[in-house]
Amino acid sequence: MRCPRIEVDLSKIRRNTKTVARRLGPLGIGVTGVTKAVCGHPAIGQAMLDGGALGLAEARISNVQRLRQAGITCPVTLIRTPMLSQVDEVVHFCEASYNTEIAVIAALASVAISKDKIHGIILMVEMGDQRDGILPENLADIAQQVMKMTGVVLKGIGANFACLSGVAPTASQMATLATLANELEGVCGPVLKTVSGGNSANLPWALGEQTTGRINDLRLGEAILLGVEPVSGDRIGKMHTDAFTLVAEVIETETKPTPFPIALVDPTLARLHIVPTSGATTRLILAIGHQDTDISGLSLPVGCALIGATSDHLVIEVNRCTMKPGSEVRFQMNYKALMHAMAAPDIEVKLLNDPLTKQPLQIQGKSEHLTLVWKNLA
Numbered sequence: 001m002r003c004p005r006i007e008v009d010l011s012k013i014r015r016n017t018k019t020v021a022r023r024l025g026p027l028g029i030g031v032t033g034v035t036k037a038v039c040g041h042p043a044i045g046q047a048m049l050d051g052g053a054l055g056l057a058e059a060r061i062s063n064v065q066r067l068r069q070a071g072i073t074c075p076v077t078l079i080r081t082p083m084l085s086q087v088d089e090v091v092h093f094c095e096a097s098y099n100t101e102i103a104v105i106a107a108l109a110s111v112a113i114s115k116d117k118i119h120g121i122i123l124m125v126e127m128g129d130q131r132d133g134i135l136p137e138n139l140a141d142i143a144q145q146v147m148k149m150t151g152v153v154l155k156g157i158g159a160n161f162a163c164l165s166g167v168a169p170t171a172s173q174m175a176t177l178a179t180l181a182n183e184l185e186g187v188c189g190p191v192l193k194t195v196s197g198g199n200s201a202n203l204p205w206a207l208g209e210q211t212t213g214r215i216n217d218l219r220l221g222e223a224i225l226l227g228v229e230p231v232s233g234d235r236i237g238k239m240h241t242d243a244f245t246l247v248a249e250v251i252e253t254e255t256k257p258t259p260f261p262i263a264l265v266d267p268t269l270a271r272l273h274i275v276p277t278s279g280a281t282t283r284l285i286l287a288i289g290h291q292d293t294d295i296s297g298l299s300l301p302v303g304c305a306l307i308g309a310t311s312d313h314l315v316i317e318v319n320r321c322t323m324k325p326g327s328e329v330r331f332q333m334n335y336k337a338l339m340h341a342m343a344a345p346d347i348e349v350k351l352l353n354d355p356l357t358k359q360p361l362q363i364q365g366k367s368e369h370l371t372l373v374w375k376n377l378a
């Protein structure tokens with residue numbers, strides 16, 4: 001099999017989506033699956049939809065194009081406010097977009113009119129993350145301007161937390177968003193179909209004690225893909241944290257006496273690593289590097305220590321080693337490592353449990369003598 005590769009277990013993405021959708025559904029909150037970390041990979045988007053996501057959201061038009069080219073027809077919302085230079089594509093490929101600039105909304109409207117379409121507008125409200133968003137005091141004014149335009153329809157409002165600031169939303173901020181929605185409808189009438197509370201960092205709030213009020217949508221990427229809550233990094237409930245595995249190949253092994261003599265050319269702390277000190281260790285060189293992923297976001301297998309990485313090499317040290325050149329080492333990735341690796345041209349994406357290819361189901365652990373295969377009952 002080709003290396004380096006990312007193995008994606010689509011059944012785990014489906015089940016993770018199902019788990020959050022089932023828990024949020026009774027609260028009146030629908031799940032929008034966010035595919036930006038996987039560059040709009042269509043099979044992964046489809047797995048989210050199969051698991052119960054009501055639609056998909058993307059930050060980049062190129063990724064939306066990829067979804068559409070693969071035949072995905074569900075509603076796709078652009079969650080990064082559109083570039084003025086891309087309003088044509090935004091109207092063409094997306095049902096709706098998150099917006100903060102009236103000039104951009106006006107440009108979307110004029111493209112929509114020329115294409116005889118209606119483009120949905122969700123106004124992003126700034127609630128403390130200090131990234132994109134309209135200040136609450138300006139919201140009603142902008143909403144009224146949008147309502148006067150043809151070609152666009154005001155679909156809802158949304159907020160975003162913990163992306164730039166890394167601070168999770170509080171119950172009182174969420175209550176404020178609900179109040180803003182009510183106040184806005186007081187001015188504009190009952191027009192807000194969507195009140196989108198935020199991203200994966202909202203899950204502790206949504207699944208917590210207090211009521212979720214008017215919030216009826218969450219945009220979830222990391223929680224579905226990696227099974228963790230972004231602020232704490234903690235696993236969520238029974239979610240799978242190993243839907244993605246990065247596999248790299250050993251290209252050199254060498255037993256070195258310990259401690260391995262290190263010449264500290266660059267005496268900065270960043271270059272110091274803790275390595276095992278007992279017994280002889282083996283240094284492995286793998287064919288993967290900074291060019292491919294965020295090395296600091298990799299979880300190494302037990303018994304391995306990271307020595308360092310360069311653009312194309314990863315050096316690890318292991319205590320007892322049976323690896324040879326050609327052996328494979330498997331890593332789990334955090335969100336940043338995943339995001340970079342999915343965009344790396346040299347990394348193959350290998351889909352497991354893809355309903356379209358009906359390949360044999362993966363069996364965990366030792367299973368040399370058993371293979372579970374799909375049986376066609378029809």
Ligand SMILES: *Cc1c(COP(=O)(O)O)cnc(C)c1O
Nearest residue numbers: 034079160199200219220221222
């Ligand atoms: C990235 C992003 C999300 C999804 O964030 P996760 O932490 O992956 O769930 C949702 N909304 C917006 C606006 C985003 O930029």
